[in-house]
Amino acid sequence: MFRGNYDNITPHRIMVNDWYRTSKYEESISKCIKEGDTVIDYGAGSGILSYMAIKYGAKKVYAIERNYKTARFLRHNIKKANLEDKIEVFVGDAASFIYKNDIVKIDVVISECIGDHLFENKMIYDFYNLCDHYRVGRQIPDNMSLCMFPHLIGLKNNTRHEFVDFDSDIISEFPIDVAYFENNSDEKEFYYKLNHKIRHHDENVLFKLSWKYDLNDGLLEKKVKGFGRKGFIMLYFYVELFDKVFFTNHPSRPKTGTHSYFQRIVPYYEGDINIKINPLYDQRGNEGSPCQNIVL
Numbered sequence: 001m002f003r004g005n006y007d008n009i010t011p012h013r014i015m016v017n018d019w020y021r022t023s024k025y026e027e028s029i030s031k032c033i034k035e036g037d038t039v040i041d042y043g044a045g046s047g048i049l050s051y052m053a054i055k056y057g058a059k060k061v062y063a064i065e066r067n068y069k070t071a072r073f074l075r076h077n078i079k080k081a082n083l084e085d086k087i088e089v090f091v092g093d094a095a096s097f098i099y100k101n102d103i104v105k106i107d108v109v110i111s112e113c114i115g116d117h118l119f120e121n122k123m124i125y126d127f128y129n130l131c132d133h134y135r136v137g138r139q140i141p142d143n144m145s146l147c148m149f150p151h152l153i154g155l156k157n158n159t160r161h162e163f164v165d166f167d168s169d170i171i172s173e174f175p176i177d178v179a180y181f182e183n184n185s186d187e188k189e190f191y192y193k194l195n196h197k198i199r200h201h202d203e204n205v206l207f208k209l210s211w212k213y214d215l216n217d218g219l220l221e222k223k224v225k226g227f228g229r230k231g232f233i234m235l236y237f238y239v240e241l242f243d244k245v246f247f248t249n250h251p252s253r254p255k256t257g258t259h260s261y262f263q264r265i266v267p268y269y270e271g272d273i274n275i276k277i278n279p280l281y282d283q284r285g286n287e288g289s290p291c292q293n294i295v296l
């Protein structure tokens with residue numbers, strides 16, 4: 001879950017250093033992995049989750065990564081950690097992994113496919129395919145929800161603030177199709193002001209995905225009652241990683257960490273909102289402009 005491309009070390013370093021994200025994954029992996037498990041880490045990146053799986057008892061991890069530049073970096077990390085006999089790198093996607101291997105038993109599939117990539121590069125679809133193909137008993141994440149912030153968000157320099165839920169400017173550029181909160185290391189940011197005002201609720205959930213069939217091989221569609229005034233809508237995720245370990249990029253998430261603050265901010269004009277998602281959308285190298293498959 002990162003804004004930018006994955007083919008250099010920086011984004012991976014930032015992801016690993018995002019304490020909130022990384023510790024949530026570690027907590028869920030520690031609960032999920034059993035001694036002697038065989039594991040797939042789908043979209044392995046730096047290999048941090050593969051490493052954790054070994055740490056908590058897995059005997060073998062297949063680390064799948066389709067970006068060949070990232071895979072070089074991944075191999076380097078595995079060698080440095082002396083884990084070459086336990087973590088095997090596969091360069092490609094889920095379909096080619098299944099096609100090129102005759103592995104019969106996988107106990108757990110782990111994937112960091114939430115955030116930006118819940119809705120692009122068909123990663124979530126591939127993840128469920130892997131779970132389905134190997135009939136895994138355990139998976140991380142367990143279920144994933146796309147949610148909508150319950151109020152309309154205003155524009156920067158809109159002095160009237162009539163449809164703004166808080167007392168500060170909020171968005172740095174206009175117009176934009178997809179935007180992020182940025183520079184959120186500072187308590188004064190409106191990001192933190194939102195944090196105190198509105199919490200995540202189940203009624204914010206637009207789509208809850210808990211198995212491949214939820215995706216239904218086609219468009220996901222949902223109609224939501226409109227706000228009647230123009231502004232921006234914030235989309236965020238709320239995920240159960242494993243056994244009551246939750247992870248979200250809702251503004252009320254802990255402020256530690258650096259990158260998993262990003263939410264989708266989509267312009268809204270008027271009328272009811274029809275949200276459509278294409279779970280099969282895939283465009284390599286589009287990590288810098290995620291969620292291209294969300295249409296309002």
Ligand SMILES: C[S@@+](CC[C@H](N)C(=O)[O-])C[C@H]1O[C@@H](n2cnc3c(N)ncnc32)[C@H](O)[C@@H]1O
Binds near residue numbers: 001046121123
């Ligand atoms: C969000 S990063 C997570 C990296 C690492 N697992 C972590 O938690 O730090 C997602 C990774 O998945 C890779 N990826 C994206 N789409 C993929 C696909 N369809 N098949 C395999 N890898 C993919 C990206 O190149 C990136 O390295």
